[in-house]
Amino acid sequence: MAVKKLSKSKEKKMQRKETLAALGEAQMKLTRANEPGNDHLAPFQPFQRYTRNGLELNIECVHFSNISETDFEKVFALLEANMKKEYEASTWGWNEKEKKAELREKNPWFLIARDSSQIVAFAHFKFDFDEDVEVLYCYEVQVVDELRSKGVGKFMMQILELVGARAAMKKIMITVFKHNPRSVHFFKDILKYTDDETSPRYCDPLEEEEYCYEIMSKALRTMATGPKTDPAKEPVTLKSMCKASCCK
DSSP states (O other): OHHHHHHHHHHHHHHHHHHHHHHHHHHHHHHHHTOTTOOTTTTOGGGGEEOOTTOOEEEEEEEGGGSOHHHHHHHHHHHHHHHHHHHHTSSSOOOHHHHHHHHHSSSOEEEEEEETTEEEEEEEEEEEEETTEEEEEEEEEEEOGGGTTTTHHHHHHHHHHHHHHHTTOSEEEEEEETTOHHHHHIIIIISOOEEOTTSHHHHSGGGGGGOSEEEEEEEOOOOOOOTTOOTTTSOOOHHHHOOSGGGO
16 A cells, blocks of 8 residues: 555656646746747748728737837827727726736737837736736737728737647637627637636636636647747748638
8 A cells, every 4th residue: 555655746846847847848948939139920920911992001010018108199099989988887997007007917919900100009918927827918900990801900819829839829818898799790700719617607607707708729730840940030921820711
C-alpha cells in the first residue's frame, strides 16, 4: 500500500510540474505578444488594406501606450454611437467614465481601420489568460453605420484570428449581448463561433436567463513554421491563410 501511495504522490507532483511548466510557457507567450513595440500586422501585409466593395481602408494595430489621445477619443465616440443604447438595455448599464477606463486597462490593443484620416472601424482586444488558457479576447469590434454589411467587421475579425494564431493563443473569445440578434447572427452564423465553456449556459445553466450576455469562442490553429523560420518575419498571403471564398 505504501508503494502505491508513493507512486500516486509522485504522479501528482509530476502533473503539477507539467501544469506549472505549461503556465510558465503560456505566460511567456503573453509577455511576448504584449510588448508595446510589436507590429502584429507585419507578417500580414495583404491585411493592412481593405479594398473591397468600393472601399479603400488602411488597417493598423497599435498598443494602447502608442495610441494618441485624439484617436482614443475617436474610438470612444464610435463605441458610444454604436453601443450606448445596447448597454443601457442591459443589466450592465452605460457609464462613460467606466467605459473609458475599461478601454485603457490591462494592456489593451487596438486594431484600427481608417478612411483617409477618419477612423471608420476598430477592434479592442487583449492577449490574456481566461481560466488559465492563453487567449486573444476581443472586447469590442465596431464599424461606422454607413459601412456596415460591406465586409469590414468580418475582415477585422479575420485579422484578429490571424494575429492570435501567430501569437500561439489557444482561442479567440468575445462577449455578445443576447438582446442583440444582429451581433449573435454575425458571430455564430457568419464567423462560426460557438458558445464557450465559460458562457453562462454552461457554467450557470440554472440561472442562464439572469445573464444579459453569452461568451463565444473559436479555436485557433497555431501557424506551422519550419525549424529555421522566424514566425514574426515569415510573410502571410491571403490565399495561404484566409479560407473565405473571396480569397480562394
